[in-house]
Amino acid sequence: MxxxxxxxxxxxxxxxxxxxxxxxxxxxxxxxxxxxxxxxxxxxxxxxxxxxxxxxxxxxxxxxxxxxxxxxxxxxxxxxxxxxxxxxxxxxxxxxxxxxxxxxxxxxxxxxxxNEAEAELLGEMYRREIANLFNLPELVSTPYSNLMQQVQPLVREGRGRRLVEQFEIYQTQKQNRKIDPRxxxxxxxxxxxxxxxxxxxxxxxxxxxxxxxxxxxxxxxxxxxxxxxxxxxxxxxxxxxxxxxxxxxxxxxxxxxxxxxxxxxxxxxxxxxxxxxxxxxxxxxxxxxxxxxxxxxxxxxxxxxxxxxxxxxxxxxxxxxxxxxxxxxxxxxxxACDELPNDPALQSHLKDYMDALEARYGGSHETAKKESQLPxxxxxxxxxxxxxxxxxxxxxxxxxxxxxxxxxxxxxxxQTKDNDDALINGDLRRKEKEQSQQRVDDRYEQRKADLDDQFKSLGNEISSQRSEVFRTHAKELIDQLQTKIADGPETDAYTIYNEIINSHGRLRKYPYHFEIELRIVDNLNTILKHSFRDIVRNQASEIFNELVKRVKNALVKISEDVGHDPEIMKPFNDVMYKGHNSFIERIDGIVMDKAAELDASLLYKPKDWLGLHGGNKILDGLEQAARLGFENIQDASRSIERTDMEHKTKKIRETLHNHYIDQVSADYNRIIKGFFPIIISNLHQIKDEIFKVLATKYRPALDIRLAHEIEEEFAGQRKDLEERSRRFRTLIEQIELISREMGAVLVGAG
Missing domain, CATH: 3.40.50.300 (P-loop containing nucleotide triphosphate hydrolases)
Incomplete structure (x- = not known):
């Protein structure tokens, strides 16, 4: 050519x-x-x-x-x-x-x-080689003097001597010679x-x-x-x-x-x-x-x-x-041409050649050349x-x-184009449905898990923090009762006596036997029940308000998922609104049932034949108090003074202090211990109602909304696939055309 x-x-x-x-x-x-x-x-x-x-x-x-x-x-x-x-x-x-x-x-x-740049690059290449040889990456940027101090002991061991010597020559020559920038x-x-x-x-x-x-x-x-x-x-x-x-x-x-x-x-x-x-x-x-x-x-x-x-x-x-x-x-x-240069290196090989010339080539330079296969x-x-x-x-x-x-x-x-075409022609729609369903499932389960986490965390707090709050309030209530028992009018026999006599417009001349003592205990029980109900109601309201706050936080994402559609969110709000009222009502009913258990403190339990179990120390003590001064109370001709009631009051207070407070504390702790599972159980009922709304209202709406979202995504993907398929088809045609054109160049070149 x-x-x-x-x-x-x-x-x-x-x-x-x-x-x-x-x-x-x-x-x-x-x-x-x-x-x-x-x-x-x-x-x-x-x-x-x-x-x-x-x-x-x-x-x-x-x-x-x-x-x-x-x-x-x-x-x-x-x-x-x-x-x-x-x-x-x-x-x-x-x-x-x-x-x-x-x-x-x-x-x-x-x-x-x-040029200057190439000379600098040569130095960097020497450094990298030395750093790699000795497995010391830091040598790439170490100052020259420090580098040589580090590698000289290694060189003396026999490693990299020639490379390091060359680098030394490079450094010296680079400093001494003038290198043209270009x-x-x-x-x-x-x-x-x-x-x-x-x-x-x-x-x-x-x-x-x-x-x-x-x-x-x-x-x-x-x-x-x-x-x-x-x-x-x-x-x-x-x-x-x-x-x-x-x-x-x-x-x-x-x-x-x-x-x-x-x-x-x-x-x-x-x-x-x-x-x-x-x-x-x-x-x-x-x-x-x-x-x-x-x-x-x-x-x-x-x-x-x-x-x-x-x-x-x-x-x-x-x-x-x-x-x-x-x-x-x-x-x-x-x-053969008698042109042997005066070169020491070449002259050193000439003797060996001349010896071989006679021994192997019969003294002929032409034979030597021929046998070397150079021709x-x-x-x-x-x-x-x-x-x-x-x-x-x-x-x-x-x-x-x-x-x-x-x-x-x-x-x-x-292959990619065929796969794209297959997706466009059917597989993409199937994948769209599968992905839509999967995304709905994932989103639904995530929102459900978020709500469940809120109920669980609140339940854990009720079992730990709230129980401690209840005990604190219980102690405060017992302390108040002890104060009333110690010197309050609620346990003063003379005060209660006058209340009984005066309550009937002077028609009563004296109280019935044991009436003073029973009224004192009834009054204390009433105070205790009302206080207990207030404590529980306040705590229940706080718990529910905390639940509302947490559920609302979880409902924010749920509302976003359905485009803040009020028709979807209203059932959730209804559950929480109705749930609050029914929750408090149920709690009130349970509180009164539990509080009624306090009246059991006045029930007499028969003793066993050994006298070790049964009886009622509160009633026994109050019975003794009832006998004190009872004959004076029944004497209508005699005026009753406070001093007449001092022994009775003392005995009542002593009995209540020794037995009533202990009984009330034990009953209160028992009631509190059994009360929290009831609260948690009621919370579970509310959770079940919310989950029901989640399944019947939220999920269908989410299904529709995400279907549109996925459809838009897949529409973009379908468009991208169609465009890529066209691009790849064109590219294939262009490559095949160029391949043919290159073949034509070869044909034209002969």
């Missing part, structure tokens, strides 16, 4: 792939739920569109030489081109990405230095470029080196790239290697040291190369370097291991691989570069876009 045809087709495909990328980015922005539900591998593949866009955006085609450090990449590039361009035995600390281009002008080298490009000779690359203080701040050479078979739109190994300590150069292989390289020459196939670094590069790549077998050349250093048995084992790795990583069987000694192939070409590699690679790289790049971009985007995404779009 002619370069001009390639450029036209490249631009057309780039336009199509960028349209696909725009569709993807719009999906991410507008359909996050759909994107998040995609399988992770599908989302990952969709990102590979960026790789195809990056490759097509570059008008040049890059052939990357990649592998672990010291695998012989530079030697292979030199041997491949038949001249000494890249320094041999470069230290791991000086490996720099090197680009080799063909030119018809003079041979030069461009040194591209880091970066700079320095044009030098190839020899000067060698010297700069060998200097680790220079190499550290180089972004890349570009060599322009004459007389090569490299087409003008092709660039050969010697990438640093991923084990180099410069984190930026490592990152460049991974990024270039994964995003920018159009073809790869993967150089492996035959004595150590696929170490950890090379395994990582392999995974990057094969990710989502459809033409890996055509675009990758596998080179097993230093093959002749293996014994025959080792060679057989290496071949088996290599083939197993290819199978394991699903590399197609038509992969292209070569066995070589790149250094011998280079030296054979240089010696086959050169032929295959240059044939690929000149005849198929452009076409393969286009076909690879189209096939990758289809495999990673145009096929998996429409499948998921179509």
């Amino acid at each position: 002619k370069p001009s045809h390639y450029q036209e087709s490249r631009k057309a495909l780039l336009n199509h792939i960028d349209r696909l990328r725009s569709m993807r980015d719009e999906l991410v922005a507008k359909e996050p739920l759909f994107m998040n539900n995609l399988p992770p591998d599908v989302r990952q593949k969709m990102l590979l569109l960026d790789r195809e866009s990056t490759r097509l955006r570059n008008p040049d085609l890059a052939v990357a030489f990649v592998g672990g450090f010291s695998a012989g990449k530079s030697s292979l590039v030199n041997a491949f081109l038949g001249r000494y361009l890249l320094p041999e035995s470069t230290k791991v600390t000086t490996a720099v990405p090197t680009f080799v281009r063909s030119t018809t002008g003079s041979e030069t080298a461009e040194l591209h230095y880091l 970066g700079r490009i320095e044009n030098v000779s190839l020899h000067e470029a060698h010297q700069k690359i060998r200097d680790e203080t220079e190499a550290m701040f180089l972004d890349r080196v570009v060599l322009h050479i004459n007389g090569s078979q490299i087409p003008e739109d092709i660039v050969l790239v010697d990438l640093p190994g991923v084990s180099v300590p410069n984190p930026r150069h490592r990152e460049i290697t991974f990024r270039f292989v994964s995003e920018e390289a159009h073809a790869v020459v993967f150089v492996l040291m035959a004595t150590r196939l696929f170490d950890k670094d090379e395994g990582e590069i392999l995974e990057v190369i094969r990710a989502g790549e459809s033409h890996i077998a055509e675009k990758t050349f596998w080179v097993l370097n230093r093959w002749d250093s293996l014994s025959l048995q080792q060679q057989h084992q290496t071949v088996a291991d290599f083939e197993a790795k290819m199978h394991e990583t699903e590399i197609p069987n038509n992969y292209q691989w070569f066995r070589t000694n790149a250094l011998h192939g280079l030296l054979a070409q240089l010696c 086959q590699l050169q032929e295959q690679v240059f044939q690929f570069i000149n005849d198929r790289l452009r076409q393969t790049t286009l076909r690879s971009a189209v096939q990758n876009a289809r495999d990673n985007f145009c096929e998996p995404l429409p499948s998921h779009l179509r």
